[in-house]
Amino acid sequence: MKWVKSFLEQRTQSVVVRGEKSEPFNVTSGVPQGSVLGPILFLIFINDLPLGVISPVSLFADDSKVFFRVISEKNRLKSKKAGTYFEGNEVLQRDLNSIREWAKRWKMEFNVDKCKIMHMGRLNPQHSYSMDGAELTKTVNEKDLGVLVENNLEFDQHIKGIVGRANRMLGLIKIGFACLDQEVFMNLYPVLVRPLLEYCVQVWTPYKRKHINLIERVQRRATKLVPALRDLPYEERLSRLKLTTLEERRVRGDMILTYKLISGKEKIKPDKFFKMATERGDPEILRGKKIFRERSNLDKRKNCFSQRAPVKWNNLSKKEVEASSTSVFKKEYDLAEPSRTGTRFTSNRS
Numbered sequence: 174m175k176w177v178k179s180f181l182e183q184r185t186q187s188v189v190v191r192g193e194k195s196e197p198f199n200v201t202s203g204v205p206q207g208s209v210l211g212p213i214l215f216l217i218f219i220n221d222l223p224l225g226v227i228s229p230v231s232l233f234a235d236d237s238k239v240f241f242r243v244i245s246e247k248n249r250l251k252s253k254k255a256g257t258y259f260e261g262n263e264v265l266q267r268d269l270n271s272i273r274e275w276a277k278r279w280k281m282e283f284n285v286d287k288c289k290i291m292h293m294g295r296l297n298p299q300h301s302y303s304m305d306g307a308e309l310t311k312t313v314n315e316k317d318l319g320v321l322v323e324n325n326l327e328f329d330q331h332i333k334g335i336v337g338r339a340n341r342m343l344g345l346i347k348i349g350f351a352c353l354d355q356e357v358f359m360n361l362y363p364v365l366v367r368p369l370l371e372y373c374v375q376v377w378t379p380y381k382r383k384h385i386n387l388i389e390r391v392q393r394r395a396t397k398l399v400p401a402l403r404d405l406p407y408e409e410r411l412s413r414l415k416l417t418t419l420e421e422r423r424v425r426g427d428m429i430l431t432y433k434l435i436s437g438k439e440k441i442k443p444d445k446f447f448k449m450a451t452e453r454g455d456p457e458i459l460r461g462k463k464i465f466r467e468r469s470n471l472d473k474r475k476n477c478f479s480q481r482a483p484v485k486w487n488n489l490s491k492k493e494v495e496a497s498s499t500s501v502f503k504k505e506y507d508l509a510e511p512s513r514t515g516t517r518f519t520s521n522r523s
Contacts, residue, residue: 180210202280222275226268233318239272241265243298262300273304291315291324320373326473328377332384339369339391347398355414358399366395370419375430378423380476385420392419424485425506431482432494432502435462446479450487462494463487 184205185197204211215234223230228241243261276283285304289312292299302309314323314330321331342365350357370388379385396410397403411417417425433439434446443449450463464483469475486494490509496502 177210177214181205181214218279219281222272225271225275227264228268236318237272238317239265239268241268243300262298262302266302269302269304285309289315291322293324293326318373320376328379329384331377332379332387335369335372336387336391339366340394342366342369343391343395343398353399354401355399358395359414362395366391367419371422371426374423374426375478378427378476378478378481380472380481389419392416425510427478427482428485428489428506429499429503430478431464431486432496433499435464435494438499447483461491 181204184200186200187197188195204214212234219232219235219237222232222237226239228239231238231240241261241264243265273283283304285307288304288309290302290309291312299311301311312324314321316322321328321334323330346353346361346365350361353361370391379388393407396407396414396416399410399414402410402413405413430439431447434441434443437443448465448467450460450465464486466480466483466487469480474480489506493502493505493509496505
C-alpha cells in the first residue's frame with residue numbers, strides 16, 4: 174500500500190497553451206495516464222461498482238453499461254397472473270440511483286450529459302430515467318467499443334460508416350502512391366483498408382444484399398488501384414492477388430470463431446452461443462460436434478452469429494471440426510473449401 178501510495182502522491186501537472194506554460198498544480202485524484210500501473214489501479218478502483226445493483230452491468234475501462242428487461246403492459250398482466258410480476262423500470266431506476274451514490278462516495282462523478290438510455294424492442298414502454306435529478310437523453314444509436322449499435326439491432330449506419338472510412342483510406346493510398354504494383358498493394362490493403370471492414374464483423378455481419386454489395390465494392394475499387402490489373406474482371410484480379418471476396422472471408426471468420434468457442438480456445442463457455450445437437454430420443458448423447466439450430470422468425474435473428482454459424486459448421490468434415498489447433502483447422506478448412514464452393518483459399522489469409 175505504501176508503494177502504491179508513493180507512486181500516486183505528490184504529482185503535479187501544468188497546462189501549455191501556445192508555448193506558454195502555467196504554474197504546476199497538485200493532482201489530487203485519478204491515475205497517471207500512459208503508466209503501466211494506471212489501468213490496473215483504475216480496474217481495482219471501479220471493480221466493486223456492480224456489487225450494489227441488481228441489473229447486469231458491463232464494464233470496459235471507464236465505459237459502463239446497465240441493462241434490464243422492462244416488460245410491456247400486456248406482458249405485465251400475464252406475469253401478474255403467473256406470480257412473477259415485477260416493475261423492471263423501477264429496478265433500473267433504483268440501480269441508477271445506487272450507481273450515482275457509489276460515484277459520490279468514491280468521488281468519481283459520472284458526466285450525466287454523456288449518460289444515455291436506449292430502448293430496445295417493439296413493445297418497450299420507453300420509460301424515462303434520471304441521474305442526479307437530470308433526465309437521461311434517449312438515443313436510437315450509440316457506439317459501443319467501436320461498433321455503432323442501433324435500437325432496432327440493425328447495423329445500417331455502422332456499415333455505411335465503415336465503408337466511408339475505408340473509401341477515404343483508399344483515396345489516401347491513391348494520392349500517396351503514383352503507381353502501385355501487386356507487392357506494394359498487398360502490403361497496404363490488408364493492413365490499412367480491410368481491417369476497417371472486418372472489425373468485430375461477427376457482431377454486425379450484413380445479411381441484406383445491398384449491404385453485402387456495398388462492402389464488396391470497396392475491395393472491387395481497391396483492386397483496381399494496381400494498374401496492371403485494372404482492366405481485368407474482378408474475379409481475375411482476386412486470383413492474381415491471391416484474395417477471396419469479403420463475403421467468403423466473413424464466412425471463414427465465423428467458422429474459425431466457432432471452432433475456437435467449441436474447442437475451448439476462447440475461454441468462453443460455448444453454451445453462451447450454441448446448443449450442441451443430441452441424438453434423437455436421447456438428450457444425453459451428443460451428435461458429434463454438430464450444433465442445434467433454433468427456429469427463428471425474424472431475419473435479424475436468423476442472421477446473427479449464433480444462428481447463422483451452425484448452418485455452415487454442420488456441413489464441415491470431421492477432419493475440420495476435430496482439428497487439434499486453430500492453425501490446423503484453418504489449413505483443413507482452406508483445403509476443403511474449394512470443393513464446397515469453388516473458392517480457392519491461399520496462405521494469404523490470417
